[in-house]
Amino acid sequence: MSNVLSLADQITLELRADIIGGRLLPGMALVENDLVSAYNASRNTIREALHRLGQEGLTRYARNKGVTVRRLGIDEVRDLFQxxxxxxxxxxxxxxxxREYQSDRMLEAIEASELARxxxxxRSVxxxxxxxxxxxxxxxRSPLFDEFFTNVVAQLRLVFCAAPDEQHFQSPWLARDRQIHDLLADGDKQAAGETLAVYLDDSERLLLDILSHSSRH
Known part of the structure:
Protein backbone atom coordinates (compact mmCIF):
# COMPACT_ATOMS: atom_id res chain seq x y z
CA MET A 1 0.00 0.00 0.00
CA SER A 2 1.49 3.35 -1.03
CA ASN A 3 1.82 6.21 1.47
CA VAL A 4 2.62 8.73 -1.27
CA LEU A 5 0.28 11.70 -1.05
CA SER A 6 -1.53 12.86 -4.16
CA LEU A 7 -1.19 16.50 -5.16
CA ALA A 8 -4.75 17.10 -3.96
CA ASP A 9 -3.78 15.58 -0.58
CA GLN A 10 -0.75 17.86 -0.34
CA ILE A 11 -2.74 20.97 -1.23
CA THR A 12 -5.46 20.06 1.30
CA LEU A 13 -2.80 19.64 4.01
CA GLU A 14 -1.13 22.95 3.12
CA LEU A 15 -4.38 24.91 3.08
CA ARG A 16 -5.41 23.34 6.40
CA ALA A 17 -1.99 24.26 7.84
CA ASP A 18 -2.55 27.84 6.64
CA ILE A 19 -5.85 27.87 8.55
CA ILE A 20 -4.25 26.46 11.72
CA GLY A 21 -1.41 28.97 11.39
CA GLY A 22 -3.86 31.85 11.12
CA ARG A 23 -2.81 32.76 7.58
CA LEU A 24 -6.25 32.00 6.14
CA LEU A 25 -8.99 33.74 8.08
CA PRO A 26 -12.79 33.34 8.18
CA GLY A 27 -14.49 34.92 5.18
CA MET A 28 -11.37 34.89 2.98
CA ALA A 29 -12.04 33.78 -0.59
CA LEU A 30 -10.20 30.75 -1.95
CA VAL A 31 -10.08 31.70 -5.62
CA GLU A 32 -9.71 28.73 -7.94
CA ASN A 33 -7.60 30.57 -10.54
CA ASP A 34 -5.21 31.85 -7.88
CA LEU A 35 -4.76 28.39 -6.40
CA VAL A 36 -4.19 26.84 -9.84
CA SER A 37 -1.32 29.30 -10.32
CA ALA A 38 0.04 29.05 -6.78
CA TYR A 39 0.23 25.26 -6.77
CA ASN A 40 0.81 24.74 -10.49
CA ALA A 41 -2.08 22.30 -10.36
CA SER A 42 -5.00 21.44 -12.59
CA ARG A 43 -8.42 22.94 -11.95
CA ASN A 44 -9.77 19.49 -11.06
CA THR A 45 -7.03 18.96 -8.47
CA ILE A 46 -7.81 22.31 -6.82
CA ARG A 47 -11.53 21.52 -6.84
CA GLU A 48 -10.83 18.18 -5.16
CA ALA A 49 -8.74 19.87 -2.43
CA LEU A 50 -11.42 22.52 -1.83
CA HIS A 51 -14.10 19.84 -1.72
CA ARG A 52 -12.14 18.00 0.99
CA LEU A 53 -11.76 21.17 3.04
CA GLY A 54 -15.52 21.63 2.74
CA GLN A 55 -16.10 18.09 4.00
CA GLU A 56 -13.83 18.90 6.96
CA GLY A 57 -16.00 21.92 7.81
CA LEU A 58 -13.28 24.45 6.99
CA THR A 59 -14.71 26.07 3.87
CA ARG A 60 -18.13 27.02 2.50
CA TYR A 61 -19.32 27.15 -1.09
CA ALA A 62 -21.95 29.69 -2.13
CA ARG A 63 -23.36 30.02 -5.62
CA ASN A 64 -21.96 33.08 -7.42
CA LYS A 65 -19.52 33.66 -4.55
CA GLY A 66 -17.35 30.57 -4.77
CA VAL A 67 -15.43 29.05 -1.85
CA THR A 68 -14.61 31.00 1.30
CA VAL A 69 -13.01 30.07 4.62
CA ARG A 70 -15.82 29.22 7.00
CA ARG A 71 -17.10 31.31 9.89
CA LEU A 72 -18.24 29.18 12.81
CA GLY A 73 -21.15 29.98 15.09
CA ILE A 74 -22.31 29.25 18.62
CA ASP A 75 -23.66 25.74 17.90
CA GLU A 76 -20.39 24.71 16.24
CA VAL A 77 -18.37 26.01 19.20
CA ARG A 78 -20.45 23.98 21.65
CA ASP A 79 -19.94 20.91 19.49
CA LEU A 80 -16.17 21.47 19.24
CA PHE A 81 -15.86 21.73 23.01
CA GLN A 82 -17.93 18.59 23.50
CA ARG A 99 7.49 9.68 28.83
CA GLU A 100 10.39 12.01 28.13
CA TYR A 101 9.61 12.47 24.43
CA GLN A 102 5.97 13.27 25.25
CA SER A 103 7.01 15.85 27.83
CA ASP A 104 9.54 17.33 25.39
CA ARG A 105 6.86 17.79 22.70
CA MET A 106 4.54 19.54 25.13
CA LEU A 107 7.31 21.79 26.44
CA GLU A 108 8.37 22.70 22.89
CA ALA A 109 4.81 23.90 22.17
CA ILE A 110 4.66 25.83 25.47
CA GLU A 111 8.07 27.45 24.89
CA ALA A 112 7.11 28.37 21.31
CA SER A 113 3.98 30.05 22.76
CA GLU A 114 6.11 31.96 25.25
CA LEU A 115 8.44 33.19 22.52
CA ALA A 116 5.44 34.27 20.42
CA ARG A 117 4.05 36.12 23.45
CA ARG A 123 -2.03 34.55 16.62
CA SER A 124 1.03 32.31 16.94
CA VAL A 125 0.47 32.04 20.69
CA ARG A 141 -1.28 6.99 20.63
CA SER A 142 -4.09 6.73 18.10
CA PRO A 143 -3.29 7.96 14.57
CA LEU A 144 -7.04 8.11 13.84
CA PHE A 145 -7.73 10.36 16.84
CA ASP A 146 -4.68 12.48 15.96
CA GLU A 147 -5.94 13.01 12.41
CA PHE A 148 -9.47 13.77 13.58
CA PHE A 149 -8.26 16.22 16.22
CA THR A 150 -6.12 18.09 13.69
CA ASN A 151 -9.37 18.98 11.95
CA VAL A 152 -10.90 20.05 15.28
CA VAL A 153 -7.86 22.27 15.86
CA ALA A 154 -8.30 23.89 12.43
CA GLN A 155 -11.92 24.69 13.25
CA LEU A 156 -10.94 26.06 16.67
CA ARG A 157 -8.41 28.35 15.00
CA LEU A 158 -11.26 29.79 12.90
CA VAL A 159 -13.24 30.42 16.09
CA PHE A 160 -10.27 32.15 17.76
CA CYS A 161 -10.26 34.64 14.89
CA ALA A 162 -13.61 35.94 16.15
CA ALA A 163 -11.89 37.46 19.20
CA PRO A 164 -11.68 41.24 18.65
CA ASP A 165 -8.67 41.44 20.99
CA GLU A 166 -6.43 38.40 20.49
CA GLN A 167 -4.05 39.46 23.27
CA HIS A 168 -6.90 39.57 25.78
CA PHE A 169 -8.21 36.21 24.58
CA GLN A 170 -4.88 34.33 24.39
CA SER A 171 -3.16 35.70 27.51
CA PRO A 172 -4.77 33.45 30.16
CA TRP A 173 -4.02 30.04 28.65
CA LEU A 174 -0.24 29.84 28.51
CA ALA A 175 0.36 29.49 32.26
CA ARG A 176 -2.50 27.00 32.44
CA ASP A 177 -0.99 24.86 29.63
CA ARG A 178 2.26 24.72 31.60
CA GLN A 179 0.39 23.82 34.80
CA ILE A 180 -1.31 20.88 33.03
CA HIS A 181 2.04 19.69 31.67
CA ASP A 182 3.67 19.93 35.12
CA LEU A 183 0.88 17.94 36.77
CA LEU A 184 1.22 15.24 34.11
CA ALA A 185 5.00 15.23 34.53
CA ASP A 186 4.50 14.79 38.30
CA GLY A 187 2.22 11.81 37.63
CA ASP A 188 -0.88 13.53 39.06
CA LYS A 189 -3.23 12.86 36.18
CA GLN A 190 -6.34 13.34 38.32
CA ALA A 191 -5.35 16.95 39.09
CA ALA A 192 -4.26 17.43 35.46
CA GLY A 193 -7.68 16.26 34.28
CA GLU A 194 -9.52 18.49 36.75
CA THR A 195 -7.40 21.49 35.74
CA LEU A 196 -8.04 20.81 32.06
CA ALA A 197 -11.79 20.44 32.64
CA VAL A 198 -11.94 23.92 34.22
CA TYR A 199 -9.72 25.27 31.43
CA LEU A 200 -12.09 23.95 28.75
CA ASP A 201 -15.15 25.32 30.58
CA ASP A 202 -13.54 28.77 30.82
CA SER A 203 -12.36 28.75 27.21
CA GLU A 204 -15.76 27.71 25.88
CA ARG A 205 -17.56 30.33 27.99
CA LEU A 206 -15.24 33.09 26.77
CA LEU A 207 -15.61 32.12 23.10
CA LEU A 208 -19.41 31.89 23.39
CA ASP A 209 -19.46 35.35 25.00
CA ILE A 210 -17.35 36.73 22.13
CA LEU A 211 -19.59 35.17 19.48
CA SER A 212 -22.86 36.21 21.12
CA HIS A 213 -21.51 39.76 21.51
CA SER A 214 -20.40 39.95 17.88
CA SER A 215 -23.76 38.60 16.65
CA ARG A 216 -25.50 41.49 18.39
CA HIS A 217 -23.37 44.06 16.55
Whole structure:
Protein backbone atom coordinates (compact mmCIF):
# COMPACT_ATOMS: atom_id res chain seq x y z
CA MET A 1 0.00 0.00 0.00
CA SER A 2 1.49 3.35 -1.03
CA ASN A 3 1.82 6.21 1.47
CA VAL A 4 2.62 8.73 -1.27
CA LEU A 5 0.28 11.70 -1.05
CA SER A 6 -1.53 12.86 -4.16
CA LEU A 7 -1.19 16.50 -5.16
CA ALA A 8 -4.75 17.10 -3.96
CA ASP A 9 -3.78 15.58 -0.58
CA GLN A 10 -0.75 17.86 -0.34
CA ILE A 11 -2.74 20.97 -1.23
CA THR A 12 -5.46 20.06 1.30
CA LEU A 13 -2.80 19.64 4.01
CA GLU A 14 -1.13 22.95 3.12
CA LEU A 15 -4.38 24.91 3.08
CA ARG A 16 -5.41 23.34 6.40
CA ALA A 17 -1.99 24.26 7.84
CA ASP A 18 -2.55 27.84 6.64
CA ILE A 19 -5.85 27.87 8.55
CA ILE A 20 -4.25 26.46 11.72
CA GLY A 21 -1.41 28.97 11.39
CA GLY A 22 -3.86 31.85 11.12
CA ARG A 23 -2.81 32.76 7.58
CA LEU A 24 -6.25 32.00 6.14
CA LEU A 25 -8.99 33.74 8.08
CA PRO A 26 -12.79 33.34 8.18
CA GLY A 27 -14.49 34.92 5.18
CA MET A 28 -11.37 34.89 2.98
CA ALA A 29 -12.04 33.78 -0.59
CA LEU A 30 -10.20 30.75 -1.95
CA VAL A 31 -10.08 31.70 -5.62
CA GLU A 32 -9.71 28.73 -7.94
CA ASN A 33 -7.60 30.57 -10.54
CA ASP A 34 -5.21 31.85 -7.88
CA LEU A 35 -4.76 28.39 -6.40
CA VAL A 36 -4.19 26.84 -9.84
CA SER A 37 -1.32 29.30 -10.32
CA ALA A 38 0.04 29.05 -6.78
CA TYR A 39 0.23 25.26 -6.77
CA ASN A 40 0.81 24.74 -10.49
CA ALA A 41 -2.08 22.30 -10.36
CA SER A 42 -5.00 21.44 -12.59
CA ARG A 43 -8.42 22.94 -11.95
CA ASN A 44 -9.77 19.49 -11.06
CA THR A 45 -7.03 18.96 -8.47
CA ILE A 46 -7.81 22.31 -6.82
CA ARG A 47 -11.53 21.52 -6.84
CA GLU A 48 -10.83 18.18 -5.16
CA ALA A 49 -8.74 19.87 -2.43
CA LEU A 50 -11.42 22.52 -1.83
CA HIS A 51 -14.10 19.84 -1.72
CA ARG A 52 -12.14 18.00 0.99
CA LEU A 53 -11.76 21.17 3.04
CA GLY A 54 -15.52 21.63 2.74
CA GLN A 55 -16.10 18.09 4.00
CA GLU A 56 -13.83 18.90 6.96
CA GLY A 57 -16.00 21.92 7.81
CA LEU A 58 -13.28 24.45 6.99
CA THR A 59 -14.71 26.07 3.87
CA ARG A 60 -18.13 27.02 2.50
CA TYR A 61 -19.32 27.15 -1.09
CA ALA A 62 -21.95 29.69 -2.13
CA ARG A 63 -23.36 30.02 -5.62
CA ASN A 64 -21.96 33.08 -7.42
CA LYS A 65 -19.52 33.66 -4.55
CA GLY A 66 -17.35 30.57 -4.77
CA VAL A 67 -15.43 29.05 -1.85
CA THR A 68 -14.61 31.00 1.30
CA VAL A 69 -13.01 30.07 4.62
CA ARG A 70 -15.82 29.22 7.00
CA ARG A 71 -17.10 31.31 9.89
CA LEU A 72 -18.24 29.18 12.81
CA GLY A 73 -21.15 29.98 15.09
CA ILE A 74 -22.31 29.25 18.62
CA ASP A 75 -23.66 25.74 17.90
CA GLU A 76 -20.39 24.71 16.24
CA VAL A 77 -18.37 26.01 19.20
CA ARG A 78 -20.45 23.98 21.65
CA ASP A 79 -19.94 20.91 19.49
CA LEU A 80 -16.17 21.47 19.24
CA PHE A 81 -15.86 21.73 23.01
CA GLN A 82 -17.93 18.59 23.50
CA UNK A 83 -15.39 16.83 21.29
CA UNK A 84 -12.47 18.43 23.14
CA UNK A 85 -13.79 17.28 26.52
CA UNK A 86 -14.35 13.76 25.22
CA UNK A 87 -10.90 13.37 23.65
CA UNK A 88 -8.60 15.46 25.83
CA UNK A 89 -10.01 14.39 29.20
CA UNK A 90 -10.07 10.74 28.12
CA UNK A 91 -6.47 11.04 26.90
CA UNK A 92 -5.37 12.21 30.34
CA UNK A 93 -7.56 9.74 32.27
CA UNK A 94 -6.20 6.77 30.31
CA UNK A 95 -2.60 8.01 30.05
CA UNK A 96 0.42 6.19 31.36
CA UNK A 97 3.23 8.09 33.13
CA UNK A 98 4.49 10.83 30.84
CA ARG A 99 7.49 9.68 28.83
CA GLU A 100 10.39 12.01 28.13
CA TYR A 101 9.61 12.47 24.43
CA GLN A 102 5.97 13.27 25.25
CA SER A 103 7.01 15.85 27.83
CA ASP A 104 9.54 17.33 25.39
CA ARG A 105 6.86 17.79 22.70
CA MET A 106 4.54 19.54 25.13
CA LEU A 107 7.31 21.79 26.44
CA GLU A 108 8.37 22.70 22.89
CA ALA A 109 4.81 23.90 22.17
CA ILE A 110 4.66 25.83 25.47
CA GLU A 111 8.07 27.45 24.89
CA ALA A 112 7.11 28.37 21.31
CA SER A 113 3.98 30.05 22.76
CA GLU A 114 6.11 31.96 25.25
CA LEU A 115 8.44 33.19 22.52
CA ALA A 116 5.44 34.27 20.42
CA ARG A 117 4.05 36.12 23.45
CA UNK A 118 7.37 37.97 23.89
CA UNK A 119 7.14 39.26 20.32
CA UNK A 120 3.41 39.94 20.81
CA UNK A 121 2.43 37.57 18.01
CA UNK A 122 -0.84 36.55 19.61
CA ARG A 123 -2.03 34.55 16.62
CA SER A 124 1.03 32.31 16.94
CA VAL A 125 0.47 32.04 20.69
CA UNK A 126 -2.90 30.46 19.88
CA UNK A 127 -1.45 28.17 17.22
CA UNK A 128 1.23 26.79 19.57
CA UNK A 129 -1.27 26.40 22.41
CA UNK A 130 -3.42 24.30 20.10
CA UNK A 131 -0.33 22.20 19.29
CA UNK A 132 0.06 21.55 23.04
CA UNK A 133 -3.50 20.22 23.15
CA UNK A 134 -2.80 18.04 20.11
CA UNK A 135 0.00 16.47 22.17
CA UNK A 136 -2.49 15.78 24.97
CA UNK A 137 -4.69 13.86 22.52
CA UNK A 138 -1.47 12.23 21.27
CA UNK A 139 -1.14 10.51 24.67
CA UNK A 140 -3.72 8.01 23.38
CA ARG A 141 -1.28 6.99 20.63
CA SER A 142 -4.09 6.73 18.10
CA PRO A 143 -3.29 7.96 14.57
CA LEU A 144 -7.04 8.11 13.84
CA PHE A 145 -7.73 10.36 16.84
CA ASP A 146 -4.68 12.48 15.96
CA GLU A 147 -5.94 13.01 12.41
CA PHE A 148 -9.47 13.77 13.58
CA PHE A 149 -8.26 16.22 16.22
CA THR A 150 -6.12 18.09 13.69
CA ASN A 151 -9.37 18.98 11.95
CA VAL A 152 -10.90 20.05 15.28
CA VAL A 153 -7.86 22.27 15.86
CA ALA A 154 -8.30 23.89 12.43
CA GLN A 155 -11.92 24.69 13.25
CA LEU A 156 -10.94 26.06 16.67
CA ARG A 157 -8.41 28.35 15.00
CA LEU A 158 -11.26 29.79 12.90
CA VAL A 159 -13.24 30.42 16.09
CA PHE A 160 -10.27 32.15 17.76
CA CYS A 161 -10.26 34.64 14.89
CA ALA A 162 -13.61 35.94 16.15
CA ALA A 163 -11.89 37.46 19.20
CA PRO A 164 -11.68 41.24 18.65
CA ASP A 165 -8.67 41.44 20.99
CA GLU A 166 -6.43 38.40 20.49
CA GLN A 167 -4.05 39.46 23.27
CA HIS A 168 -6.90 39.57 25.78
CA PHE A 169 -8.21 36.21 24.58
CA GLN A 170 -4.88 34.33 24.39
CA SER A 171 -3.16 35.70 27.51
CA PRO A 172 -4.77 33.45 30.16
CA TRP A 173 -4.02 30.04 28.65
CA LEU A 174 -0.24 29.84 28.51
CA ALA A 175 0.36 29.49 32.26
CA ARG A 176 -2.50 27.00 32.44
CA ASP A 177 -0.99 24.86 29.63
CA ARG A 178 2.26 24.72 31.60
CA GLN A 179 0.39 23.82 34.80
CA ILE A 180 -1.31 20.88 33.03
CA HIS A 181 2.04 19.69 31.67
CA ASP A 182 3.67 19.93 35.12
CA LEU A 183 0.88 17.94 36.77
CA LEU A 184 1.22 15.24 34.11
CA ALA A 185 5.00 15.23 34.53
CA ASP A 186 4.50 14.79 38.30
CA GLY A 187 2.22 11.81 37.63
CA ASP A 188 -0.88 13.53 39.06
CA LYS A 189 -3.23 12.86 36.18
CA GLN A 190 -6.34 13.34 38.32
CA ALA A 191 -5.35 16.95 39.09
CA ALA A 192 -4.26 17.43 35.46
CA GLY A 193 -7.68 16.26 34.28
CA GLU A 194 -9.52 18.49 36.75
CA THR A 195 -7.40 21.49 35.74
CA LEU A 196 -8.04 20.81 32.06
CA ALA A 197 -11.79 20.44 32.64
CA VAL A 198 -11.94 23.92 34.22
CA TYR A 199 -9.72 25.27 31.43
CA LEU A 200 -12.09 23.95 28.75
CA ASP A 201 -15.15 25.32 30.58
CA ASP A 202 -13.54 28.77 30.82
CA SER A 203 -12.36 28.75 27.21
CA GLU A 204 -15.76 27.71 25.88
CA ARG A 205 -17.56 30.33 27.99
CA LEU A 206 -15.24 33.09 26.77
CA LEU A 207 -15.61 32.12 23.10
CA LEU A 208 -19.41 31.89 23.39
CA ASP A 209 -19.46 35.35 25.00
CA ILE A 210 -17.35 36.73 22.13
CA LEU A 211 -19.59 35.17 19.48
CA SER A 212 -22.86 36.21 21.12
CA HIS A 213 -21.51 39.76 21.51
CA SER A 214 -20.40 39.95 17.88
CA SER A 215 -23.76 38.60 16.65
CA ARG A 216 -25.50 41.49 18.39
CA HIS A 217 -23.37 44.06 16.55
Missing amino acids: VRRTLELQAIASSKPL EREDW GTHSLAFHQHIVGLM
